[in-house]
């Protein structure tokens with residue numbers, strides 16, 4: 173079945189609800205099938221009362237507005253939404269291999285070729301987002317899903333905003349991924365930009381390769397180590413991978429390696445087979 177065209181209005185009766193796929197702070201996600209097309213999707217159910225109590229209605233509205241307008245293979249699609257008296261429903265793309273952080277915990281850490289392919293996909297998705305002046309601001313393994321063919325998909329745009337941004341945000345959840353410029357709010361206009369996602373990509377790369385975040389510590393120490401950029405890369409990490417991590421985890425946002433350069437970095441090129449020559453090499457029948 174193809175992606176359903178946007179009918180005049182969605183409603184719950186149009187879906188057969190399947191098994192629960194997961195739960196988040198403000199609701200649950202179920203496997204679902206749209207009856208007329210047979211299209212399988214993930215239905216995220218959010219309870220209005222809980223959103224009001226958590227003061228996150230604005231975030232959900234932004235998540236819907238931003239994610240509905242995105243179409244990229246490494247970004248989870250939001251096909252539509254509807255609500256009833258008590259709940260809001262988001263019709264999301266079903267990611268066949270589930271939540272990336274569960275794969276990471278199970279594997280403890282990813283082999284370098286796997287981490288490099290994931291980082292290349294993240295760079296491609298972030299390039300697409302930044303071109304639309306959207307910054308995700310909450311890149312971490314918990315917000316990434318894995319598709320049927322092993323490709324990753326950024327999900328949960330609850331913290332994304334249109335750049336530039338200087339709104340104060342009460343952060344919840346882990347500090348590990350926060351860039352230094354978000355630790356100390358400042359009065360100057362637009363105190364941070366989409367370059368916050370470059371820092372988080374560096375933290376993500378480190379966690380893929382090491383199985384823990386680079387600044388992981390007590391909350392106070394984590395903030396101090398982030399502010400000073402104090403981290404060490406273990407010796408088992410290759411020199412190329414270490415080089416890319418170091419070029420992303422730069423305190424000055426303007427000095428972080430741009431996404432175009434990430435995609436051409438030796439560590440990425442080494443592991444991401446692309447194009448005919450690489451395909452031949454990979455399939456072993458290339459011209460010598």
Ligand SMILES: Cc1cc(Cn2cc(-c3c(Cl)cnc4nc(-c5cn(C)nc5C)[nH]c34)cn2)no1
Pocket residue numbers: 193194195196197198199200201214216217264265266267268269270271317327328
């Ligand atoms: C509320 C709430 C819960 C969550 C976390 N979450 C996301 C999913 C999810 C989504 Cl949105 C889309 N596709 C999924 N596929 C799976 C899955 C596939 N397998 C084989 N196992 C699982 C699990 N989960 C998906 C579920 N929970 N965010 O906000």
